[in-house]
Amino acid sequence: MSDQRILITGAAGIVGTLMRPRLARPGRILRLLDIAPLDPAALGEQVETITGSVTDAEVLARACAGVDAVIHLGGISREDDWERILEVNIDGTHTVLEAARAAGVPRVILASSNHAVGFRRIGEDGPDGLAADSSTRPDTYYGVSKAAMEALGSLYHSRFGMDVSCLRIGSCFDRPADVRQLSLWLSPQDCARLLEACLSTAEPGFRVLWGVSANTRAVVSQAEGERIGYRSLDDAEVFADQVPPGELPVLLGGAFCDIPLGQHNPL
Structure with a gap:
């Protein structure tokens, strides 16, 4: 049996760096692409x-x-001017999907973002949290690019039968940095678990999933991920006493909902 080969774009970025050792295993070759x-x-x-x-x-x-x-995973991970967002995040995603289609790659996982729905009000969907496949309400040009990414993924599934998973990632870091991230944190180990669930789905489909851990203060639903076998084992609450005091924002996108459109920012 030949080795499984997985291409990771943006492999030198924050999430790519966290995932490389966690996705490595015997019988699997990671092909890493980055600028x-x-x-x-x-x-x-x-x-x-x-x-x-x-x-x-x-x-x-x-x-x-x-x-x-x-x-x-590749692309601009913050707000930026429209031309760069269009070139790298939207056209870049199209380039990835088209190359995968031409090469006969059967499965693609796209790193979407909570900012595709950043203008959703926290709690508006009731106690179970915001559904992963809720319609987009982007908070920035960056958020628009993630909404476009999901739409492109849907198109390539419907047209070509490609299995496509879009992960609306909350915040994937070693630990949460603020009160908002106590709700939307995705631990690196849980991120790897979610990716493995997407890689092992039995039947081709198109799905939008929340990339979050089983946080005590969760504001989004994990139901869609659980349907494909994702089980979070981590909770941001273990870091709660290390996070600066603050209030949960009204809007899911937090500060991204207030920054000027197209302004490069360090958030």
């Missing part, structure tokens, strides 16, 4: 690296060759 060079000798034997941008169709064609699945 920042990665040293395969420092990453282990079961790793291949490609340096290039998700906007480069030629690079993506090479990256998708012989791949069993794509985890698309």
Whole structure:
């Protein structure tokens, strides 16, 4: 039996760096793509690296060759001017999906964001939390790009039968940094569990899932993830006494709902 080969775009980014060791296993080769060079000798034997941008169709064609699945993490992860968001996040996602389609890759996982629904009011969907497949209400150009990503994923499933999972990630860091993240935190280990659930789904489909841990203060639903076998084992509450005091924002997107559109920001 040949090794499973998974392409990870944006492999040198925050989430990509957290996922690389957690997704590594015998019988699996991780093909890592990023604009920042990665040293395969420092990453282990079961790793291949490609340096290039998700906007480069030629690079993506090479990256998708012989791949069993794509985890698309690459792109701009904050608000930026429209031209850059369009080029990297929207056109870049199209380039990834088109390369995967042309190469016959059957499964793609897209890193969407809570900012695709940032203008949803917390609590508006009742005690079970906001459903993962709730219609988009983006809070920024960045949020718009994630809504477009989900729409492109839906199109490529419906047109070509590709299995597509869109993960509306809350905040995936080693630990939550503020009160809002106590509700939306996704632990790195839970992120890997969610990705593994998406990689092992039995039948092709299109699904939108929340990328969050089983947080005591959760404001979104985990039902969709649980349907494909995702089980969170972590809770941001263990870090509650280390988080600065504050109030949960009214809107899911928090401060992103207030920053000027198109303004590069460090949030």
